[in-house]
Amino acid sequence: MKKISVIVPCFNEQESIKIYYDAMTKMKEEANKFELEYWFVDDGSSDKTFAILKDLQHEHSDEVHYISFSRNFGKESALYAGITEAKGDYVAVMDVDLQDPPEMMPEMFDILEEGEYDSVGSARMDRKGENPITSFFSNAFYGLINKISQTKIVPGARDYRLMTQQMVTAIRSMTEYNRFSKGIFSWVGFRTKYLPYKNRERVAGTTSWNFWKLFKYAITGIIDFTERPLAIATWLGSFFSLTSIITIIVVLIRKIINHMSSVDGWASMIIIILLIGGIQLLCIGILGEYIGKIFLEVKHRPIYIVKDKK
Incomplete structure (x- = not known):
């Protein structure tokens, strides 16, 4: 049997x-x-x-x-x-x-x-x-x-x-x-x-599981089995870098042609800065998660330590 x-x-x-x-x-x-x-x-x-x-x-x-x-x-x-x-x-x-x-x-x-x-x-x-x-x-x-x-x-x-x-x-x-x-x-x-x-x-x-433990477990699953978040961070960085360059050119042209006051467009500029800053922090966070996992792996610590077994 x-x-x-x-x-x-x-x-x-x-x-x-x-x-x-x-x-x-x-x-x-x-x-x-x-x-x-x-x-x-x-x-x-x-x-x-x-x-x-x-x-x-x-x-x-x-x-x-x-x-x-x-x-x-x-x-x-x-x-x-x-x-x-x-x-x-x-x-x-x-x-x-x-x-x-x-x-x-x-x-x-x-x-x-x-x-x-x-x-x-x-x-x-x-x-x-x-x-x-x-x-x-x-x-x-x-x-x-x-x-x-x-x-x-x-x-x-x-x-x-x-x-x-x-x-x-x-x-x-x-x-x-x-x-x-x-x-x-x-x-x-x-x-x-x-x-x-x-x-x-x-x-x-x-149960010993709660929402945040499950959330962290889900993040582990995503990081362990796909590099796509890193690719997404790269795409976002590239997109907003290009957008920033275009915005700078537009602002300079408007300044030269219309002689606009520096106060004009202040609100929109702050929104753009906050948006890009948030995206940057998000991308840094994604990168940090992967680096953190690498940090734990390269230590080669045991997965568990046995106190007693029978």
Whole structure:
């Protein structure tokens, strides 16, 4: 019987862990198609998450493993840590809050067993129950990145997926410090099929994600998988440089021909200065984001630091 390694990032999820494990155990027994091994990754939690994981591993040492970070490194680091350790025939990535339906896993397994696909992902059909503002910007992000990047991401795609070891090996080889898993899953290629499902609420606890964290995550995705913002900054700079030269020529000609007072056109000149200044700051900001990412990469710091593992 084939084994599935399940990677489960956890950050302050003390209420969800046992509920998740029970739901997965029930699913496995009903399916009776595969074995499961769990790699729970404690991402520097400040509650009882680590203690619960230790107890769970002690009770089910044959299938439950854990990795505990020295501090909070983020979900992307937790995913990479799990991918590094997972040795099963197939590898799954799931959230512990059960927003990723366990009952989809047998279908994912069957699809991979047919051999046509290397990965089976999940995509939400709707965003029912989600903050409307978050939903709007999320949809806008997918629309934007798919227009400006060659790496296409399915709208509503979740990290929840089942992959072959061949695909996981490819992902494991990508050791960049700034990580955006949705983009990485797509960039490595391999044939992927997406299964739609309806949005679900968390079973317990509260999410650690907020609007600004999601916004920063989206910026990381854009910077990691397209250089188009740099091209846009170049185009804007070129356009306004040309516009400035034309404006200077027009102003000089009007001054020579009409002998206009220096006070005339003051308001329009201020507007132009503010506009060009704003565009310059925007372009500098875009450049700064890329330089900042390069700065973090060239340090070659570890993606995560393990405090305990079993």
